[in-house]
Amino acid sequence: LRADPSRRALLAAAAAVPLAAAGCRGVGALAPPPRPAPDVAVLKAAIAGERQLIARYLDVAAGQHAAGLADVLDPLLAEHRQHLAQLRGRLIVPRGAASASSPAHPPAPSATASPASPAAALAALRRAEQQASAALLTGLSTVPPSLAQLLASISASEATHSAILRTAGGSR
Amino acid sequence: VAALQAALAAEHAAVYGYGVAGAHLHGRRRAAATADWVAHQQARDELSALLRSRAVQPVPAAVAYQLPEPVRSTRTAVALAVHLEDHVAAAYAGLVAVRDAAVRALGAGQLRASALRAAYWRGGSVAFPGLQEAQLR
Numbered sequence A: 001l002r003a004d005p006s007r008r009a010l011l012a013a014a015a016a017v018p019l020a021a022a023g024c025r026g027v028g029a030l031a032p033p034p035r036p037a038p039d040v041a042v043l044k045a046a047i048a049g050e051r052q053l054i055a056r057y058l059d060v061a062a063g064q065h066a067a068g069l070a071d072v073l074d075p076l077l078a079e080h081r082q083h084l085a086q087l088r089g090r091l092i093v094p095r096g097a098a099s100a101s102s103p104a105h106p107p108a109p110s111a112t113a114s115p116a117s118p119a120a121a122l123a124a125l126r127r128a129e130q131q132a133s134a135a136l137l138t139g140l141s142t143v144p145p146s147l148a149q150l151l152a153s154i155s156a157s158e159a160t161h162s163a164i165l166r167t168a169g170g171s172r
Numbered sequence B: 001v002a003a004l005q006a007a008l009a010a011e012h013a014a015v016y017g018y019g020v021a022g023a024h025l026h027g028r029r030r031a032a033a034t035a036d037w038v039a040h041q042q043a044r045d046e047l048s049a050l051l052r053s054r055a056v057q058p059v060p061a062a063v064a065y066q067l068p069e070p071v072r073s074t075r076t077a078v079a080l081a082v083h084l085e086d087h088v089a090a091a092y093a094g095l096v097a098v099r100d101a102a103v104r105a106l107g108a109g110q111l112r113a114s115a116l117r118a119a120y121w122r123g124g125s126v127a128f129p130g131l132q133e134a135q136l137r
Helices: A004-024 A038-063 A064-091 A118-136 A145-168 B002-022 B026-052 B074-094 B101-122
Strands: none
Touching: A004 A064, A004 B026, A038 A118, A038 A145, A064 A118, A064 A145, A064 B074, A145 B074, A145 B101, B002 B026, B002 B074, B002 B101, B026 B074, B026 B101
């Protein structure tokens, strides 16, 4: 895993330019918010999706069925953390905007009822993985090649998670 | 076109390799190897047709392929299947890097299919199917 300073710098510059340009023209010029490049929007959606998945896994890990499921869920959660790290590594937010768009903690999980059984917990995670895997491909055609490869790879990884959760749930 | 040819070459190798692996597998594993062998034949035929539709001569299969290790047991047959899928997945990640939206979508779909087969043989998942360490940061 290595840094790619040229690409980071490029993304940072692309994001920062509209702000700098607007600053030169006074407060009035700030009114139309700068529109981020399409791949930044795709990347942010992917990051939000990973955060939600991680929150769901943590939810189950903190719940009453955690003990019996750890062997299955821990490796999958570890891979989601790798996904998130890779995605975040590609997003450079201009200074000052950072705090607004990247909260230190994942958002609170949606108010889902605590699953009634380990099988129900696995089924809920499986659905979440399927949805996340499909969502990652929706912006695929609009992004640069290397980001497209990362999104497709993470989508494929999450498809395998879904299969593993199905097997673990015994409904294969 | 080069990426399509690379994917086709990987599929040729997979068709050959699953034939070898399947001969050393039994029961459910034999059935899975047969299903995957058929899937790779279909993918091979689709890639060949796609190349021909672009007036390109598809790369032919080699007569034989060098295996990473001799296949003499269930363990080595399963290891070969994992190896083949990793190779195929990397080739389809190459298609995802193509700008053409249809080729990119084909690559993503086949990368997913390959990752699912690899997860079965491996008995687990990986975080970044088809990508090499150098493509991550």
